[in-house]
Amino acid sequence: MPEQTESAPLLELSKCEQIFRTKRGDVRAVAGVDLEVRPGKVLCLVGESGCGKTTTARAAAGLTRPTAGWVRYKGEDVNTMDSASRQAFREAVQYIHQDPYASLNPVRTVYSTVTAGLRRHKLVKTRTEARAKAAELLELVDLTPAESYLDKYPHQLSGGQRQRVAIARALAMGPQVLIADESTSMLDVSIRVSLLNTLGRLRDDLDVGFLFITHDLAVAKYFAWDGEIAVMYLGEIVEQGPTPQIINDPQHPYTKALISAVCEPDPRLAREKKTVRLRSSEIPSLTALPSGCTFHPRCPLFEPGLCDASAPPLSLINGDARRLACHVVARDHGPARAGAN
Amino acid sequence: MREPILSVRDLSIVYRTGRRTSVTAAQDVSFDLYPGQSMALVGESGCGKTTLGLGLLRLLPRLGQVSKGEIVYRLKDGMSVDITGLAKEELRRFRWHEAAMVFQGAMNSFNPVLRIGEHFTDTLRSHEGEKRRTRAEITARATELLSMVRLEPERVLKSFPHELSGGMKQRILIALALALEPQVLVLDEPTTALDILTQRSIVEQLHELRERLGFAMIFITHDLGLAAELADRVATMYAGRIIEKGSAEDVFYEPRHPYTVGLIKAVPPVIGDLPELSSIAGSPPSLADLPSGCSFHPRCEWAVDACRETVPSLTVLTPRGEDGGHAAACLRAGDIEYTRKVVARA
Ligand SMILES: Nc1ncnc2c1ncn2[C@@H]1O[C@H](COP(=O)(O)OP(=O)(O)OP(=O)(O)O)[C@@H](O)[C@H]1O
Ligand SMILES: Nc1ncnc2c1ncn2[C@@H]1O[C@H](COP(=O)(O)OP(=O)(O)OP(=O)(O)O)[C@@H](O)[C@H]1O
Ligand code: SF4
Ligand SMILES: [Mg+2]
Ligand SMILES: [Mg+2]
Numbered sequence: 025m026p027e028q029t030e031s032a033p034l035l036e037l038s039k040c041e042q043i044f045r046t047k048r049g050d051v052r053a054v055a056g057v058d059l060e061v062r063p064g065k066v067l068c069l070v071g072e073s074g075c076g077k078t079t080t081a082r083a084a085a086g087l088t089r090p091t092a093g094w095v096r097y098k099g100e101d102v103n104t105m106d107s108a109s110r111q112a113f114r115e116a117v118q119y120i121h122q123d124p125y126a127s128l129n130p131v132r133t134v135y136s137t138v139t140a141g142l143r144r145h146k147l148v149k150t151r152t153e154a155r156a157k158a159a160e161l162l163e164l165v166d167l168t169p170a171e172s173y174l175d176k177y178p179h180q181l182s183g184g185q186r187q188r189v190a191i192a193r194a195l196a197m198g199p200q201v202l203i204a205d206e207s208t209s210m211l212d213v214s215i216r217v218s219l220l221n222t223l224g225r226l227r228d229d230l231d232v233g234f235l236f237i238t239h240d241l242a243v244a245k246y247f248a249w250d251g252e253i254a255v256m257y258l259g260e261i262v263e264q265g266p267t268p269q270i271i272n273d274p275q276h277p278y279t280k281a282l283i284s285a286v287c288e289p290d291p292r293l294a295r296e297k298k299t300v301r302l303r304s305s306e307i308p309s310l311t312a313l314p315s316g317c318t319f320h321p322r323c324p325l326f327e328p329g330l331c332d333a334s335a336p337p338l339s340l341i342n343g344d345a346r347r348l349a350c351h352v353v354a355r356d357h358g359p360a361r362a363g364a365n
Numbered sequence: 366m367r368e369p370i371l372s373v374r375d376l377s378i379v380y381r382t383g384r385r386t387s388v389t390a391a392q393d394v395s396f397d398l399y400p401g402q403s404m405a406l407v408g409e410s411g412c413g414k415t416t417l418g419l420g421l422l423r424l425l426p427r428l429g430q431v432s433k434g435e436i437v438y439r440l441k442d443g444m445s446v447d448i449t450g451l452a453k454e455e456l457r458r459f460r461w462h463e464a465a466m467v468f469q470g471a472m473n474s475f476n477p478v479l480r481i482g483e484h485f486t487d488t489l490r491s492h493e494g495e496k497r498r499t500r501a502e503i504t505a506r507a508t509e510l511l512s513m514v515r516l517e518p519e520r521v522l523k524s525f526p527h528e529l530s531g532g533m534k535q536r537i538l539i540a541l542a543l544a545l546e547p548q549v550l551v552l553d554e555p556t557t558a559l560d561i562l563t564q565r566s567i568v569e570q571l572h573e574l575r576e577r578l579g580f581a582m583i584f585i586t587h588d589l590g591l592a593a594e595l596a597d598r599v600a601t602m603y604a605g606r607i608i609e610k611g612s613a614e615d616v617f618y619e620p621r622h623p624y625t626v627g628l629i630k631a632v633p634p635v636i637g638d639l640p641e642l643s644s645i646a647g648s649p650p651s652l653a654d655l656p657s658g659c660s661f662h663p664r665c666e667w668a669v670d671a672c673r674e675t676v677p678s679l680t681v682l683t684p685r686g687e688d689g690g691h692a693a694a695c696l697r698a699g700d701i702e703y704t705r706k707v708v709a710r711a
Contacts, residue, residue, distance in 0.1 A: 184410075287564070
């Protein structure tokens with residue numbers, strides 16, 4: 025295969041920070057994150073509940089304004105761009121909500137939801153054309169026969185069906201970037217794969233770039249194989265790199281724990297597998313973050329005096345392919361390891 | 366040969382849906398469960414897993430009812446009893462003592478105004494039979510149970526449900542279910558909706574408890590990974606029927622029903638090569654309007670004309686092991702092959 029030249033990122037987050045001011049104090053949900061989404065590539069964001077994935081995704085979609093840092097679309101800051109560019113950004117970057125119950129308007133039919141954008145921008149001329157377009161979109165997400173769904177309301181659909189309506193709506197405007205927040209996690213296995221394969225075709229054939237959020241490392245491996253995985257913990261990226269390297273050769277103890285926690289659909293492998301035991305299963309509160317490396321109270325590699333003293337920087341390892349934030353691994357394996365296996 | 370602790374024969378369960386209408390949500394289900402064994406019930410949403418699980422303890426909702434078949438348990442005293450014939454009072458004595466269940470989504474159904482300690486008191490008091498425990502005895506037992514699931518008893522007993530995480534609540538439910546030392550534990554989606562590291566800790570917990578207490582376990586899941594991880598035996602359900610059952614190895618490595626093959630091909634692994642994944646065409650049928658013959662035939666790539674007419678029965682393929690070894694309900698079971706295409710090497 026010829027070496028692919030890297031295309032410029034469509035969407036870029038740099039030093040992106042989101043602090044929520046609450047009665048219990050400031051909540052630093054996202055603490056200075058750098059991420060890039062390129063055309064036809066997947067950047068997969070993984071991590072436990074509450075680590076800041078949705079907050080990051082919402083900032084990336086321009087739905088919230090980060091308290092510090094930038095979100096750029098094709099090089100332009102989305103929070104200061106003029107209204108024409110902002111309109112283009114809104115159409116090109118679509119966010120698929122984590123909770124399909126919250127994201128669909130209960131008094132709109134599926135037809136109305138899916139074609140709202142098209143009708144608003146006069147991209148369909150007649151009702152017949154709009155219905156045909158809606159049917160096409162529903163078929164794309166395996167809601168078939170499409171005619172039987174067009175006139176249904178959200179309360180008449182299952183969770184999985186609603187999720188697919190939300191995806192069909194996001195596809196209507198021909199997006200260049202899809203931000204999919206746990207879009208497949210509540211679906212049955214067969215429907216999930218069918219959707220992942222549909223999204224995969226958009227990625228491969230139409231060069232759509234993805235910010236894909238999941239807590240399932242096996243799904244991340246499947247969907248982001250040619251892309252990257254970024255592992256998030258308490259608002260920070262702790263490890264990032266090409267998917268095969270992260271999955272087959274994780275370096276951060278937190279990444280190792282996440283990967284080894286997956287239930288392997290193979291009885292022998294599942295039985296032989298060694299799982300990483302954490303020192304604690306409690307996730308610290310964002311209002312009382314541990315000192316130094318915020319993972320230290322749970323980390324099996326914790327060394328007093330080192331890990332609780334200062335925060336490990338996210339540094340390049342393995343040439344410039346990977347980034348890692350761990351004092352102990354960086355010390356024991358050297359900052360620049362030669363090729364991973 | 367040892368005897369099963371639970372034998373289910375030709376069990377069917379119907380829900381009344383109208384004055385004259387009903388749907389059959391479990392049909393002709395038969396299996397044996399042996400002491401200490403764990404069995405996974407897998408299948409897509411709506412295939413009847415919860416219905417069967419509830420039926421096994423006669424816990425069906427008002428409109429649901431066992432319409433046929435036997436559910437025979439071998440009790441602690443060595444007697445066998447078909448619980449389909451038990452009266453209310455006898456069922457009360459049977460549940461919790463012989464078999465107990467952790468319900469789907471039960472984490473969210475704790476009584477919010479009662480502390481966890483009071484949940485234990487309620488359960489232990491209402492099911493203990495003749496000898497009534499003192500408050501001190503109840504606290505002692507609750508403490509013992511909570512330590513067994515690795516929670517801090519002092520703190521947890523004083524807590525209200527909303528003060529605890531989902532994983533802690535699931536552990537408490539497991540501890541409660543084990544309170545009267547049942548021989549069979551039924552768990553409905555025990556890890557669904559939990560975070561990945563919490564899921565892992567529940568899995569480890571169940572391994573540990575089973576080793577220590579030796580109960581048999583039926584767990585319901587749509588997660589094949591969990592089945593591979595926890596099950597000695599796996600049964601696949603489709604449209605109310607068990608369409609394949611066997612040891613975990615049989616079912617995962619040599620699936621012989623096209624539906625099981627379809628499920629396995631849809632699940633991504635985390636270890637090893639990247640396989641091609643595919644979905645099963647179409648969607649599950651409505652119970653009110655099942656296809657003729659094999660209910661899977663409209664979605665099946667192996668289907669032949671006969672599949673439209675004949676309902677395939679669960680037929681033994683390899684008689685090795687207990688509960689009839691490996692069996693599948695497919696007219697073409699002998700022809701079904703499972704191969705997986707690799708798209709990228711690890
Ligand atoms: N509007 C808000 N005000 C205060 N805190 C918030 C707000 N939104 C999110 N948070 C907090 O920020 C943290 C990150 O939340 P976020 O929803 O981004 O996590 P997540 O990784 O998407 O989790 P999940 O996997 O559960 O979806 C959480 O602790 C959350 O409680
Ligand atoms: N009380 C009821 N009355 C009528 N039909 C019911 C009732 N409860 C369940 N059903 C139907 O019985 C079938 C089986 O439902 P059940 O809850 O057992 O499925 P399941 O396999 O547990 O699904 P899930 O994975 O979604 O929990 C479904 O078609 C459902 O609609
Ligand atoms: S009996 Fe026929 S339709 Fe049913 S699974 Fe077997 S081949 Fe397919
Ligand atoms: Mg989220
Ligand atoms: Mg269920």
